[in-house]
Amino acid sequence: MPRDELAAWLRLLLTPGLGRTTARQLLAAFGLPETIWARPSDSWDGVVESSLAKAMAWPPEGFDAALSAHERWLAQDNARHVITLADPRYPASLLDTADPPLMLFVHGRLDALAHPQRLAVVGSRNPTPQGAQNAAAFAQSLAASGLCIVSGLALGVDGAAHEGALRAGGVTLAVVGTGLDRVYPSRHRDLAHRIVAQGAMLSEYPLGTPPLAQNFPQRNRVIAGLSMGTLVVEAALQSGSLITARLATEQGREVFAIPGSIHSPQSRGCHALIRQGAKLVESAQDVLEELRLADPTPRTDGDPPTQACATEGELLDALGHDPVSLDALLARTGLPTSALQAQLLELELQGVVARLPGGLVQRVAQG
Structure with a gap:
């Protein structure tokens, strides 16, 4: 320029x-x-x-x-760009919103902005272990199916979603609330570098902008505006993720929510969204079907791509009938952690397995 x-x-x-x-x-x-x-x-x-x-x-x-x-x-760095409202590279989906940013500062691959199918994955900064696993597994499966995963680089669900997309070899876009000359939170510095290599970092804020509290709700409208839909993984009732979901609804975009335990405060936001009309989803395939996108590589729901998995019967045999720890299951099955968590999630949603205090799981007796 x-x-x-x-x-x-x-x-x-x-x-x-x-x-x-x-x-x-x-x-x-x-x-x-x-x-x-x-x-x-x-x-x-x-x-x-x-x-x-x-x-x-x-x-x-x-x-x-x-x-x-x-x-x-x-x-x-020739991977750094400034895109204005007058630039033909400005994302059309964001331009169509009520409050598009004047300028976009971008570090990474511009084709992430031009990606035709972007999905926001957002949620709690303090998710349950299962919530973080769900975010990574859904993002990994959806990225492997060709979607660009959009999130906010925050701790918790955002970081897990970016990690899942990167693990799939897919494209991910991080929309941040600071200038691009700094990474917030600082512990995501390595993650930010990997996102730049495989996707892009994006901000509407000029260089030198610190992590001011008021910037993050504003950032959420950009996350929603860039995306054809928003998936909320876990969220409390007072959550920035619900702001993103509301903005997505106002922009005429789809909203999806993963249900959780009725006893978990981190599930109440998702349950509220479902009561308000968000689509309840139990697998990545549910999202793809709702968006009318074909999954080119059908898999067992929630199972990360290219990883070996046990059959349901084999996993149940490994579980036995007494409470068992995740480490013990890993040793018994030889599965990667992400693959085992994804299959346990499927069994939990079917009511076959229950989570117990202390990180234990147990088969549920079928009447």
Whole structure:
């Protein structure tokens, strides 16, 4: 992007008091940002209040340093991009929402933004162990079926969803609430590097933006807007994931929810969504069928691709009839952890297996 063009858009983004709605009104009235800034400030009075027009007359404090920082960031890596509302590469699904970002800062593969089938996978930052396993297993199976998995890089379900998509060799897109010159949370630094290699990191916030609390609910509208549907894995009743689901509904997108134990607070948000009309799903195939997408590699529901699995009878034999730990089952079956968890989930949903305190599982006596 030429320096003058980058400067004009960045000034629109960084001017204090100039929100996204007013900025889009200026663009609608005058055209590209270069045209806006070339006009005398009194010509903006019909679009913005006179006090704001006066404040807009000069670049904001520190603007030259911010512009130089963005130029250096772009020059360091040819996988770094700035995409504006006027750019033909701007995702059409996001452009169609009520509040599209003015600019998108991208680090990674641009084809993740152009992917025709994107699904958001979101949930609790403090999921149960089963919730984290569900997020990874669903994302892995859906990514293997060709969907781009969109999430927010947060701890818990978000991180598990990105990991699952990467494990499948699929594409994943992380929408973050900070500038792309930092990774939040910091423990996801390695995950962020792997996402850049296999998908993309995306933010509407300029470089230097810290992890401010108000940015994350705003980030959720981008996650929902990029996606054809949103899958909520686990969520408490007061949860940012429910904000994402509500925004997806408002945007006319599908919402899916995985049911859980009636005793778990982390399941109550999903149950509330189901009561409100979200699609109850028990397997990745349920999501694909609802979206009318063919699964090119049918598998046992929830079973991660390319991993060996025991038959249901063999797994039940390994379980026996007494409570057993996951480690003991791993030793008895020789299965990878993710494959065993996926098959146990299927048996649990069928009512054949129950989870017990202490991480134990047990067969349920059939009457």
